[in-house]
Amino acid sequence: MNQRAGQPELLKEINRARLFDELKAARVLSRPELAQRTGLSRAAVTVLMEDLIKVGVARESGLGNSTGGRPPVLLEFNPDAAYAIGARMRDSQWGIVMTNLDAQVIHSLDVPIPNSTPEAAVRSLCDGVRALMAQVHEAQILPALGVGTPGLVDMSTGVIKSAVDVGWFEVPFRDMVEEELGMRTFVANRSKVGALAELWCDPQPGITEIIYISIGTGIAAGIVHENKLYIGANSSAGELGHVTVLPDGPLCPCGNRGCLQQLASGPAIANRARAALRSAEDSFLRALTGDHPERLTASTVFMAAEAGDPIAQQVVLETAQYLGLAIANLINLFNPQLIVIGGPVGQEGRILLDPLRAEVQRRAMAYPLSALEIVMSNLGQYAGAIGAAVLVLQHASELIFARH
Secondary structure, rough: OOHHHOOOOOOOOHHHHHHHHHHHHEEEHHHHHHHHOOOHHHHHHHHHHHHHHHHEEEEEEEEOOOOOOOOOOEEEEEOOOOOEEEEEEOOEEEEEEOOOOOOOOEEHHHHHHHOOHHHHHHHHHHHHHHHHHHOOHHEEEEEEEEEEOOOOEEEOOOOOEEEEEOOEEOOOOOOHHHHOOOEEEEEEEEEEEEEHHHHHHOOOOOOOEEEEEEEOOOEEEEEEEOOEEEOOOOOOOHHHHOOOOOOOOOEEEOEEEEEEEHOOOOOHHHHHHHHHHOOOOOOOOHHHOOHHHHHHOOHHHHHHHHHOOOOHHHHHHHHHHHHHHHHHHHHHHHOOOOEEEEEEHHHHHHHHHHHHHHHHHOOOHHHHHOEEEEOOOOOOHHHHHHHHHHHOOOHHHHHOOOOO
16 A cells, blocks of 8 residues: 555656756757657646746746647756755865856865875764854755765775775765764765766766766776766776786785886885986976975976976876876777866876877777777866765755745
């Protein structure tokens, strides 16, 4: 009895979501057009669209062309009917955004994380989310939060299984946030949400196979297959940072040697530059750091390389070679149409792009290469936070009606 009683409501929710998606994609449609596109009856469309109009997602916007008889009323999608919140952990701070239903940023906020414990990260995240929510009326906010974190994340449970670069293991992150904030929470690896941001915010006609590579304190890939995020059997697809590119190379916290993360991440770039400086009497890198090599960062190395410093240029070349080797393997395995380089280091390291492309050209198979473009992300520092908001936006239709 209870199961049957719930079926009409479930069917209503499913059909409402179909109408939501069709109107969002087309932006403006009439009720007859919506009926034709969804296969629903005109009567059902009329009833369900009234629900969407009441919550502000759809609004009437004039009359369409008539094919005989009364011209149809046009319905327009309203992207500002509700807002989503997403956050991405980046180094020792949270980048948090509020977006509209099109994933366009309305408000943003950076919140420092006082120490490296999961508890401190959760507290600072929740403080930042509350501060951002205070910017608008609470009823406008979708009752859920998307979060991008480092490490291997079981997306079904929200547990961070392993994040070696911050020393976290078996952290029930979703439960911790939900207990503190009282809001449904979606948790995913920050590179996976970066891929979602690229898919939603920078769509390109005909492009359905994308790999987003985030380079920061770690390295990971978000893989989009047929316009959907590919996560693998237990949400761990895309751990590019732990692909071996130098057998017997430096020891990685994961226990392996020669992982890409130990050779091409932000800290690895800085470490190689410091090592090279020890035997160099004169370098622009010394001037940039005030002769304090411990202050070196990947950003400093890129700046010096652009200024022509030979040590920095060599470090950039080596980094591009390691990345190119790993990316060539991705190309041969997944045959993507587009590879997007992002993350904190990826955003700053545009000088990497040409030598990286050259290394990929040298190592990947020619046929999969013929369908490929490699670019830097244009989404800026909040790309991952936007992608985390997309975790919420994927459930927008359901969540909008959960508010009412």
